[in-house]
Amino acid sequence: MDTSTRYFDDLKQSERFQSATYIVSGAAIIEFARRFDPQAFHLEPERAEQTMLKGLTASGWHTAAITMRLFVETLSFAEGAIGLGVDELRWPNPVRPGDAVRVETEIIDLRRSRSNPNCGIVRLRNVTTNQRGEIVQTMLASVLVVRRRPFGITTQHPR
Amino acid sequence: MDTSTRYFDDLKQSERFQSATYIVSGAAIIEFARRFDPQAFHLEPERAEQTMLKGLTASGWHTAAITMRLFVETLSFAEGAIGLGVDELRWPNPVRPGDAVRVETEIIDLRRSRSNPNCGIVRLRNVTTNQRGEIVQTMLASVLVVRRRPFGITTQHPR
Numbered sequence: 576m577d578t579s580t581r582y583f584d585d586l587k588q589s590e591r592f593q594s595a596t597y598i599v600s601g602a603a604i605i606e607f608a609r610r611f612d613p614q615a616f617h618l619e620p621e622r623a624e625q626t627m628l629k630g631l632t633a634s635g636w637h638t639a640a641i642t643m644r645l646f647v648e649t650l651s652f653a654e655g656a657i658g659l660g661v662d663e664l665r666w667p668n669p670v671r672p673g674d675a676v677r678v679e680t681e682i683i684d685l686r687r688s689r690s691n692p693n694c695g696i697v698r699l700r701n702v703t704t705n706q707r708g709e710i711v712q713t714m715l716a717s718v719l720v721v722r723r724r725p726f727g728i729t730t731q732h733p734r
Numbered sequence: 735m736d737t738s739t740r741y742f743d744d745l746k747q748s749e750r751f752q753s754a755t756y757i758v759s760g761a762a763i764i765e766f767a768r769r770f771d772p773q774a775f776h777l778e779p780e781r782a783e784q785t786m787l788k789g790l791t792a793s794g795w796h797t798a799a800i801t802m803r804l805f806v807e808t809l810s811f812a813e814g815a816i817g818l819g820v821d822e823l824r825w826p827n828p829v830r831p832g833d834a835v836r837v838e839t840e841i842i843d844l845r846r847s848r849s850n851p852n853c854g855i856v857r858l859r860n861v862t863t864n865q866r867g868e869i870v871q872t873m874l875a876s877v878l879v880v881r882r883r884p885f886g887i888t889t890q891h892p893r
Contacts, residue, residue: 611799614806614814627816627853627878635817636799640770643795647773655773657786658794661823694786719786 580653582723583695586682594645594678599633601672607637633670638712642703645678656718659696664714668705675706683715687722694719739812741882742854745841753804753837755865758792760831766796792829797871801862804837815877818855823873827864834865842874846881853878 601620608617612634615622623631650656670676684698697720703712760779767776771793774781782790809815829835843857856879862871 607799611803612806613803616814616816626813627850627880634799634802636795636802640766640793640795640799643793644770644772647771654785655775657775658825660825662821664820664823666817666819691786721786 581651582653583685583697583720584723586685586697586720588682588685590682592649592680594649594680596675596677597641597645599637599641599670599672599674599676601631604631604633604637604670604672607640608634612636628669630669631672633674635664635666635712638666638670638676638703639664639714641676642678642701642712642714645676645703646680646701649678649680652720654721656697656720659717659719661717662715664712666712668709668711670705670711674711676703676711678703688719691719693722693724695722696720740810741812742844742856742879743882745844745856745879747841747844749841751808751839753808753839755834755836756800756804758796758800758829758831758833758835760790763790763792763796763829763831766799767793771795787828789828790831792833794823794825794871797825797829797835797862798823798873800835801837801860801871801873804835804862805839805860808837808839811879813880815856815879818876818878820876821874823871825871827868827870829864829870833870835862835870837862847878850878852881852883854881855879 605618608614616626616628616632617634620631679702681700682697683700686696688694688696697718699716701714701716702710705711764777775785775787775791776793779790838861840859841856842859845855847853847855856877858875860873860875861869864870
Protein backbone atom coordinates (compact mmCIF):
# COMPACT_ATOMS: atom_id res chain seq x y z
CA MET A 576 0.00 0.00 0.00
CA ASP A 577 1.24 3.45 -0.90
CA THR A 578 1.29 5.16 2.49
CA SER A 579 1.32 8.56 0.82
CA THR A 580 -2.31 8.05 -0.15
CA ARG A 581 -4.08 6.78 2.94
CA TYR A 582 -7.80 7.50 3.03
CA PHE A 583 -10.52 7.08 5.64
CA ASP A 584 -11.61 3.82 3.97
CA ASP A 585 -8.17 2.30 4.45
CA LEU A 586 -8.43 2.30 8.25
CA LYS A 587 -9.80 -0.48 10.43
CA GLN A 588 -11.05 -0.32 13.98
CA SER A 589 -8.43 -1.46 16.55
CA GLU A 590 -5.65 -1.07 13.98
CA ARG A 591 -2.37 0.15 15.47
CA PHE A 592 0.48 2.15 13.97
CA GLN A 593 3.97 2.62 15.33
CA SER A 594 5.79 5.86 14.47
CA ALA A 595 9.45 6.51 13.90
CA THR A 596 11.59 7.79 16.78
CA TYR A 597 12.22 11.50 17.42
CA ILE A 598 15.13 12.76 19.52
CA VAL A 599 14.22 15.75 21.69
CA SER A 600 17.35 17.86 22.19
CA GLY A 601 17.88 20.23 25.07
CA ALA A 602 18.30 23.08 22.59
CA ALA A 603 14.92 22.28 21.01
CA ILE A 604 13.27 22.16 24.45
CA ILE A 605 14.65 25.61 25.26
CA GLU A 606 13.80 27.08 21.87
CA PHE A 607 10.19 25.90 22.03
CA ALA A 608 9.90 27.21 25.60
CA ARG A 609 11.29 30.60 24.65
CA ARG A 610 8.59 30.98 22.01
CA PHE A 611 5.62 29.36 23.64
CA ASP A 612 6.09 28.34 27.26
CA PRO A 613 8.67 30.60 28.95
CA GLN A 614 8.85 28.99 32.38
CA ALA A 615 12.09 28.17 34.24
CA PHE A 616 11.67 24.38 34.16
CA HIS A 617 11.39 24.46 30.34
CA LEU A 618 13.92 27.22 29.73
CA GLU A 619 16.79 27.43 32.22
CA PRO A 620 18.70 24.19 32.93
CA GLU A 621 20.19 25.36 36.24
CA ARG A 622 17.07 26.95 37.69
CA ALA A 623 15.08 23.94 36.47
CA GLU A 624 16.98 21.77 38.98
CA GLN A 625 15.43 23.77 41.84
CA THR A 626 11.85 23.41 40.61
CA MET A 627 9.24 20.72 41.19
CA LEU A 628 10.27 19.10 37.91
CA LYS A 629 13.88 18.71 39.17
CA GLY A 630 15.52 19.39 35.83
CA LEU A 631 14.95 20.73 32.35
CA THR A 632 11.68 19.33 30.98
CA ALA A 633 9.96 19.79 27.63
CA SER A 634 6.75 21.82 27.62
CA GLY A 635 3.76 19.53 27.36
CA TRP A 636 2.78 21.51 24.24
CA HIS A 637 6.15 20.68 22.73
CA THR A 638 5.53 16.99 23.38
CA ALA A 639 2.07 17.38 21.84
CA ALA A 640 3.55 19.08 18.75
CA ILE A 641 6.20 16.35 18.33
CA THR A 642 3.47 13.75 18.71
CA MET A 643 1.52 15.43 15.89
CA ARG A 644 4.62 15.37 13.69
CA LEU A 645 5.14 11.65 14.28
CA PHE A 646 1.43 10.89 13.83
CA VAL A 647 1.17 12.86 10.56
CA GLU A 648 4.25 11.15 9.12
CA THR A 649 3.09 7.69 10.16
CA LEU A 650 -0.50 7.84 8.97
CA SER A 651 0.27 10.07 5.96
CA PHE A 652 -3.28 10.87 4.86
CA ALA A 653 -3.64 11.78 1.19
CA GLU A 654 -5.44 15.04 1.93
CA GLY A 655 -4.41 15.50 5.53
CA ALA A 656 -6.10 15.05 8.88
CA ILE A 657 -7.94 18.01 10.36
CA GLY A 658 -8.07 17.99 14.15
CA LEU A 659 -11.60 18.35 15.48
CA GLY A 660 -10.80 17.95 19.14
CA VAL A 661 -8.68 16.33 21.81
CA ASP A 662 -9.65 14.89 25.17
CA GLU A 663 -7.81 13.41 28.11
CA LEU A 664 -4.48 14.95 27.13
CA ARG A 665 -2.09 13.94 29.96
CA TRP A 666 1.65 14.13 30.62
CA PRO A 667 2.36 11.39 33.18
CA ASN A 668 6.18 11.57 32.91
CA PRO A 669 8.60 14.35 31.94
CA VAL A 670 10.40 14.56 28.58
CA ARG A 671 14.09 15.32 29.24
CA PRO A 672 16.91 16.47 26.94
CA GLY A 673 18.06 13.61 24.72
CA ASP A 674 14.93 11.53 25.13
CA ALA A 675 13.89 9.46 22.11
CA VAL A 676 10.12 9.49 21.83
CA ARG A 677 7.73 7.63 19.57
CA VAL A 678 3.98 7.38 19.18
CA GLU A 679 1.62 4.44 18.98
CA THR A 680 -1.70 5.27 17.34
CA GLU A 681 -4.72 3.06 17.89
CA ILE A 682 -7.86 3.50 15.81
CA ILE A 683 -10.74 3.55 18.30
CA ASP A 684 -13.72 4.32 16.11
CA LEU A 685 -14.57 5.19 12.50
CA ARG A 686 -17.71 6.93 11.33
CA ARG A 687 -18.85 8.91 8.33
CA SER A 688 -19.22 12.65 8.69
CA ARG A 689 -22.88 13.66 8.62
CA SER A 690 -22.11 17.20 7.46
CA ASN A 691 -19.59 16.16 4.82
CA PRO A 692 -20.27 12.84 3.05
CA ASN A 693 -16.82 12.92 1.43
CA CYS A 694 -15.21 12.63 4.85
CA GLY A 695 -14.99 10.35 7.80
CA ILE A 696 -14.26 11.03 11.45
CA VAL A 697 -11.49 8.95 13.00
CA ARG A 698 -11.40 8.61 16.77
CA LEU A 699 -7.94 7.55 17.88
CA ARG A 700 -5.66 7.23 20.88
CA ASN A 701 -2.08 8.45 20.66
CA VAL A 702 0.35 7.19 23.30
CA THR A 703 3.81 8.76 23.33
CA THR A 704 6.62 6.85 25.05
CA ASN A 705 10.31 7.45 25.71
CA GLN A 706 13.31 5.16 25.18
CA ARG A 707 12.55 3.33 28.45
CA GLY A 708 8.95 2.68 27.45
CA GLU A 709 7.64 5.20 29.98
CA ILE A 710 4.51 6.99 28.86
CA VAL A 711 5.16 10.73 28.47
CA GLN A 712 1.81 11.66 26.89
CA THR A 713 -1.60 10.18 26.19
CA MET A 714 -4.57 11.65 24.33
CA LEU A 715 -7.80 10.83 22.60
CA ALA A 716 -8.32 12.73 19.37
CA SER A 717 -10.93 13.07 16.64
CA VAL A 718 -9.70 13.93 13.17
CA LEU A 719 -11.51 14.54 9.90
CA VAL A 720 -10.11 12.53 6.97
CA VAL A 721 -11.16 12.43 3.32
CA ARG A 722 -12.81 9.26 1.95
CA ARG A 723 -11.52 7.45 -1.11
CA ARG A 724 -13.33 8.50 -4.26
CA PRO A 725 -13.52 6.80 -7.65
CA PHE A 726 -10.62 8.06 -9.74
CA GLY A 727 -11.68 10.86 -12.09
CA ILE A 728 -14.91 11.69 -10.28
CA THR A 729 -14.84 15.16 -8.81
CA THR A 730 -17.19 15.70 -5.91
CA GLN A 731 -18.11 18.93 -4.29
CA HIS A 732 -17.79 19.74 -0.64
CA PRO A 733 -21.05 21.13 0.81
CA ARG A 734 -20.71 24.62 2.22
CA MET B 735 -0.20 43.26 43.28
CA ASP B 736 3.10 42.24 41.78
CA THR B 737 2.02 39.97 38.98
CA SER B 738 5.50 38.43 38.80
CA THR B 739 4.82 36.65 42.09
CA ARG B 740 1.37 35.14 41.74
CA TYR B 741 0.76 32.12 43.94
CA PHE B 742 -2.05 29.58 44.26
CA ASP B 743 -3.44 31.52 47.23
CA ASP B 744 -3.84 34.67 45.13
CA LEU B 745 -6.49 33.12 42.88
CA LYS B 746 -10.23 33.18 43.41
CA GLN B 747 -12.87 30.93 41.93
CA SER B 748 -14.66 32.52 38.92
CA GLU B 749 -11.88 35.09 38.54
CA ARG B 750 -11.15 36.01 34.91
CA PHE B 751 -7.97 37.21 33.23
CA GLN B 752 -7.60 38.80 29.81
CA SER B 753 -4.31 38.27 27.97
CA ALA B 754 -2.45 40.56 25.63
CA THR B 755 -2.94 40.16 21.87
CA TYR B 756 -0.67 37.99 19.69
CA ILE B 757 -0.43 38.41 15.92
CA VAL B 758 -0.13 35.10 14.05
CA SER B 759 1.85 35.71 10.87
CA GLY B 760 1.66 33.51 7.79
CA ALA B 761 5.40 32.90 8.07
CA ALA B 762 4.98 31.67 11.67
CA ILE B 763 2.11 29.37 10.63
CA ILE B 764 4.28 27.82 7.92
CA GLU B 765 7.36 27.53 10.15
CA PHE B 766 5.44 25.77 12.92
CA ALA B 767 3.83 23.44 10.36
CA ARG B 768 7.17 22.57 8.81
CA ARG B 769 8.46 21.44 12.20
CA PHE B 770 5.43 19.86 13.74
CA ASP B 771 2.40 19.54 11.47
CA PRO B 772 3.52 19.25 7.83
CA GLN B 773 0.16 19.15 6.08
CA ALA B 774 -0.76 21.20 3.00
CA PHE B 775 -3.41 23.37 4.69
CA HIS B 776 -0.84 24.51 7.30
CA LEU B 777 2.16 24.70 4.98
CA GLU B 778 1.41 25.61 1.37
CA PRO B 779 -0.74 28.72 0.78
CA GLU B 780 -1.77 27.79 -2.76
CA ARG B 781 -2.54 24.13 -2.15
CA ALA B 782 -4.32 25.13 1.06
CA GLU B 783 -6.97 26.91 -1.04
CA GLN B 784 -7.98 23.55 -2.55
CA THR B 785 -8.39 21.78 0.79
CA MET B 786 -11.32 21.51 3.16
CA LEU B 787 -9.93 24.43 5.15
CA LYS B 788 -10.05 26.68 2.03
CA GLY B 789 -6.86 28.57 2.82
CA LEU B 790 -3.74 28.58 4.94
CA THR B 791 -4.68 27.74 8.54
CA ALA B 792 -2.58 27.48 11.68
CA SER B 793 -2.08 24.02 13.14
CA GLY B 794 -4.30 23.53 16.17
CA TRP B 795 -1.12 22.73 18.11
CA HIS B 796 0.29 26.09 17.08
CA THR B 797 -2.83 27.78 18.43
CA ALA B 798 -2.49 25.74 21.62
CA ALA B 799 1.17 26.78 21.98
CA ILE B 800 0.34 30.47 21.43
CA THR B 801 -2.45 30.13 23.99
CA MET B 802 0.06 28.76 26.50
CA ARG B 803 2.37 31.69 25.84
CA LEU B 804 -0.41 34.21 26.45
CA PHE B 805 -1.66 32.33 29.53
CA VAL B 806 1.83 32.09 31.09
CA GLU B 807 2.49 35.79 30.53
CA THR B 808 -0.89 36.83 31.90
CA LEU B 809 -0.98 34.71 35.05
CA SER B 810 2.78 34.90 35.66
CA PHE B 811 3.10 32.39 38.48
CA ALA B 812 6.09 32.88 40.75
CA GLU B 813 7.31 29.31 40.32
CA GLY B 814 5.46 28.42 37.14
CA ALA B 815 2.41 26.36 36.31
CA ILE B 816 2.92 22.67 35.54
CA GLY B 817 0.31 21.23 33.21
CA LEU B 818 -1.33 18.12 34.60
CA GLY B 819 -3.87 17.58 31.88
CA VAL B 820 -6.18 19.10 29.31
CA ASP B 821 -9.71 18.15 28.32
CA GLU B 822 -12.19 19.29 25.73
CA LEU B 823 -9.57 20.92 23.53
CA ARG B 824 -11.50 22.18 20.48
CA TRP B 825 -10.77 24.37 17.46
CA PRO B 826 -14.18 25.66 16.31
CA ASN B 827 -12.82 28.26 13.83
CA PRO B 828 -9.59 28.47 11.81
CA VAL B 829 -6.67 30.78 12.66
CA ARG B 830 -5.57 32.57 9.47
CA PRO B 831 -2.45 34.59 8.62
CA GLY B 832 -2.56 38.00 10.29
CA ASP B 833 -5.13 37.03 12.90
CA ALA B 834 -4.77 38.74 16.29
CA VAL B 835 -5.63 36.26 19.02
CA ARG B 836 -6.01 36.62 22.75
CA VAL B 837 -6.97 34.37 25.64
CA GLU B 838 -9.49 34.71 28.42
CA THR B 839 -8.74 32.52 31.42
CA GLU B 840 -11.47 31.68 33.90
CA ILE B 841 -10.63 30.02 37.21
CA ILE B 842 -13.08 27.13 37.54
CA ASP B 843 -11.91 25.40 40.70
CA LEU B 844 -9.11 25.57 43.26
CA ARG B 845 -8.02 22.75 45.54
CA ARG B 846 -4.94 21.80 47.49
CA SER B 847 -2.75 19.04 46.19
CA ARG B 848 -3.04 15.92 48.35
CA SER B 849 0.35 14.60 47.30
CA ASN B 850 2.16 17.93 47.64
CA PRO B 851 0.91 20.22 50.44
CA ASN B 852 3.02 23.11 49.12
CA CYS B 853 0.97 23.16 45.93
CA GLY B 854 -2.52 23.71 44.71
CA ILE B 855 -4.33 22.44 41.64
CA VAL B 856 -6.02 25.07 39.52
CA ARG B 857 -8.79 24.00 37.17
CA LEU B 858 -9.29 26.64 34.49
CA ARG B 859 -10.91 27.31 31.14
CA ASN B 860 -8.92 29.04 28.40
CA VAL B 861 -10.90 30.54 25.52
CA THR B 862 -8.89 31.89 22.59
CA THR B 863 -10.58 34.40 20.27
CA ASN B 864 -9.59 36.28 17.14
CA GLN B 865 -9.93 39.98 16.27
CA ARG B 866 -13.60 39.44 15.34
CA GLY B 867 -14.39 37.78 18.65
CA GLU B 868 -14.75 34.37 17.00
CA ILE B 869 -13.65 31.49 19.20
CA VAL B 870 -10.67 29.69 17.66
CA GLN B 871 -9.89 27.39 20.61
CA THR B 872 -11.36 26.27 23.91
CA MET B 873 -9.94 23.98 26.57
CA LEU B 874 -10.21 22.93 30.18
CA ALA B 875 -6.87 22.52 31.92
CA SER B 876 -5.52 21.51 35.31
CA VAL B 877 -2.25 23.07 36.40
CA LEU B 878 -0.12 22.62 39.52
CA VAL B 879 0.88 25.91 41.15
CA VAL B 880 2.99 26.59 44.27
CA ARG B 881 1.29 28.00 47.38
CA ARG B 882 2.48 31.14 49.11
CA ARG B 883 4.83 30.40 51.99
CA PRO B 884 5.90 32.59 54.91
CA PHE B 885 8.96 34.55 53.85
CA GLY B 886 12.18 32.93 55.01
CA ILE B 887 10.67 29.52 55.72
CA THR B 888 12.07 26.87 53.43
CA THR B 889 9.84 23.88 52.93
CA GLN B 890 10.72 20.62 51.30
CA HIS B 891 8.86 19.01 48.48
CA PRO B 892 8.01 15.38 49.24
CA ARG B 893 9.55 12.93 46.87
